[in-house]
Amino acid sequence: MKEGWEAVIGMEIHAQLATATKIFCGCAVETGGEPNSNTCPVCLGLPGALPVLNENVIELGARAALALGLEVQGTSIFARKNYFYPDLPKGYQISQYDKPFSANGTLTIMTSERDASGHATEWKPMNIHIQRMHLEEDAGKNVHEGLPDVDKYSYVDLNRAGTPLGEIVTSPDFRTSWQAYDYVNHVRRALQWVGASDADMEKGNLRCEANVSVRKIGETDFNNKVELKNLNSVRFMQKAIEFEIERQIAAHEADEPVAQETRLWDEKNNQTRVMRSKEDAHDYRYFPEPDLQPLKVTPDFVENVKARMPELPDVMRDRFMETYQLSYSDASQLVGDRSFAEYYETVARISANPKLAANWILGEFTRELNSSGKTADESLTTAEDLAELVITVEAGKINNNQAKEVFAEMFATGKPAAKVIEEKGFEQISDTSAIERIVDDVIASSEANVAAYRGGNDKLFGFFVGQVMKASQGKANPKVVNDILRHRLVG
Amino acid sequence: MDVRKIANLAHLEITDDEVALYTPQMADIVKYVEQLNELDTDSVEPMLGGLTVEGASTDTMRMDEPRGSFTPEEALGEAPSGVAGHFQVPKVL
Ligand SMILES: [Zn+2]
Numbered sequence: 001m002k003e004g005w006e007a008v009i010g011m012e013i014h015a016q017l018a019t020a021t022k023i024f025c026g027c028a029v030e031t032g033g034e035p036n037s038n039t040c041p042v043c044l045g046l047p048g049a050l051p052v053l054n055e056n057v058i059e060l061g062a063r064a065a066l067a068l069g070l071e072v073q074g075t076s077i078f079a080r081k082n083y084f085y086p087d088l089p090k091g092y093q094i095s096q097y098d099k100p101f102s103a104n105g106t107l108t109i110m111t112s113e114r115d116a117s118g119h120a121t122e123w124k125p126m127n128i129h130i131q132r133m134h135l136e137e138d139a140g141k142n143v144h145e146g147l148p149d150v151d152k153y154s155y156v157d158l159n160r161a162g163t164p165l166g167e168i169v170t171s172p173d174f175r176t177s178w179q180a181y182d183y184v185n186h187v188r189r190a191l192q193w194v195g196a197s198d199a200d201m202e203k204g205n206l207r208c209e210a211n212v213s214v215r216k217i218g219e220t221d222f223n224n225k226v227e228l229k230n231l232n233s234v235r236f237m238q239k240a241i242e243f244e245i246e247r248q249i250a251a252h253e254a255d256e257p258v259a260q261e262t263r264l265w266d267e268k269n270n271q272t273r274v275m276r277s278k279e280d281a282h283d284y285r286y287f288p289e290p291d292l293q294p295l296k297v298t299p300d301f302v303e304n305v306k307a308r309m310p311e312l313p314d315v316m317r318d319r320f321m322e323t324y325q326l327s328y329s330d331a332s333q334l335v336g337d338r339s340f341a342e343y344y345e346t347v348a349r350i351s352a353n354p355k356l357a358a359n360w361i362l363g364e365f366t367r368e369l370n371s372s373g374k375t376a377d378e379s380l381t382t383a384e385d386l387a388e389l390v391i392t393v394e395a396g397k398i399n400n401n402q403a404k405e406v407f408a409e410m411f412a413t414g415k416p417a418a419k420v421i422e423e424k425g426f427e428q429i430s431d432t433s434a435i436e437r438i439v440d441d442v443i444a445s446s447e448a449n450v451a452a453y454r455g456g457n458d459k460l461f462g463f464f465v466g467q468v469m470k471a472s473q474g475k476a477n478p479k480v481v482n483d484i485l486r487h488r489l490v491g
Numbered sequence: 492m493d494v495r496k497i498a499n500l501a502h503l504e505i506t507d508d509e510v511a512l513y514t515p516q517m518a519d520i521v522k523y524v525e526q527l528n529e530l531d532t533d534s535v536e537p538m539l540g541g542l543t544v545e546g547a548s549t550d551t552m553r554m555d556e557p558r559g560s561f562t563p564e565e566a567l568g569e570a571p572s573g574v575a576g577h578f579q580v581p582k583v584l
Binding site: 019020021025026027028034035036037038039040044046052053054055056057058077082084085086142143147148150151152153154155156157158283285288289290292293294 | 496551555558559560562569582
C-alpha cells in the first residue's frame, strides 16, 4: 500500500448452515439435484403457505456464534427484507434486522503480512469485532448455461431457495487485504470445526463480500466505500481488495471521485468492475415477519450447546504448544482440520512421543494424505497403528528409511505396522545374545584378520561389521553389533 | 409522502393524476394508524404472529427431517413459462 494511506475494510460472510432440510420447510438441501426438484409451497412462495422454523438451524447457528465469540441473543426477530428479483419467489427474503440471532463478538485471529513470494512474514494476534450473525434464507439461482434464448430470458432454479444461512458481519476493522484473508480462513475453519457449515467457497456454501475504502493515515472520517462481490475464493477476495485499495488511492490522489458502488471481481482481467451504483440502492422496507414468532433461546440451551462443542482450534493449538512442547508453526499446522488434529493427538498419546509423532503426522502422513486426496478420518491407517510404528522407530527396531517404506504400505493397505514389518523382513535383531553368537562365529572364522586388527589395523573393523551383518541377513541392529564387536575384538 | 418512490419500490406504474389522488389518501391512512403511537407501549413486548384463535402459542419449530417435495413438473405447473425444468423469466443480469 502506498505510504501515508490506510485501507478500511469490513467483511460480510454468508455461511450455509449444514442442515438436512431448508430453514422454513421440509425440502431437502442438496446440491446437484434436478432443477426445481426440492421445492414445495413454502419455498416457492405460493399463496397461503406458512414458514415453520427448522430447530437444527438454532443448534447450528448457536455453534457458529459460539465458535466466533458471539453472544446468542435471548430474543431475535425474523424480518421481511423486501425486493424484487426472479430468484426470490415471495418478493421478500426472510432475514433478521434490528434483533439478530447473535451479536457483539470479539474474535482473536492470527494474521501476517506476506512477502513478495506470498509467504507469511510474522504471525501476530489481532482482535476483530464481529457485530452480528443473523439467520436468513437463501435465494434461488439464476441459470443461463445450456438453456435456450439466453439473450432474451433468464432461468430460475429454486432448489437453493430457503437454504439456511448465517450472515456474519464485522466492524470495519481490517487494514490490509491479508488481514481480511486470514479472517475468512479463520472463520471457515471455525465453522467446519464445530460442524456448523461445510464452509466450502468453491461449492458456494461460504460466500464473502468486502466493504473497502481508503483514507490518509491519521484521518478518522470514512471516505466512500465500495462493496466487492463475486469473490469466489479467498485468494480472489484478497486480490480484489488489493486491486481496489490501489485504485481508490490513485483516484483520491488524482482528485477524482470514488463512487459508493458495488463492484465485481473480474478474474479474467484481474480487476474490479462496476456492478451497480448506490444511486439505485435498494430500500428494503424491513418489517417483522408476521408468520413467525420471536425466536427465544434460553441460556440453558446455549450452555447445553457449549457443553457439546469440541475444543476450539486456537485453544487446542495453544494446548499442543504447552503440553507437547511443539513450535507455533507445527501446532498451527496440526490444528488445520479437526479430524487431523484429533488423529495427531491420539498418536502423540499412545506413542508417548509427541515430537516424533508430530514429525510423522506433518511429514509422511501429510504427504500420503495430499497425494491420495484423503482426509485424516478417511485414512486406512488408524492413529493407533501409526502410533505403533512411531514406537517401533523410537525403539530402533527399524531404521527411518525402512519405516517410511513400511508406512507407505500401511497407508495403502491398512495393514498394521507389525504385519508389514514382518512381511518385509525388516525386524532388526537387537537381542544381544543372538548377535553375540554371530559375532563369536565371525571372530572364530577370521583368525588372520583378528590378529591383524589386534595388531593395529583399525580399518578392518568395517570388515567385521560387514561379516556380522551378512551373517544376520542385514537384520542385526548396527549399533548393537558395533558395541559387541568393539568389546570382543579387544581380546 | 413520496408516493412515486413507493410505487417504484412496488414495481407499480402510476400516472401524475394518480399521484395527485393517492398522496392525500395515503397521508390520511398513515395519520389514522399513527393514533396508535399515542399509547405508551414501552413496557409491552411486541406481539408477532403465530397465535391460535384462543391466544395460545402455536408450534413454532420442526425437526430437521426431509418431507416430500414437489416434482419439477408440479413445481412448474402453475408458472406462466417453464422451460427445461426451469422457470423462464425476462432476462436479468
Ligand atoms: Zn420447500
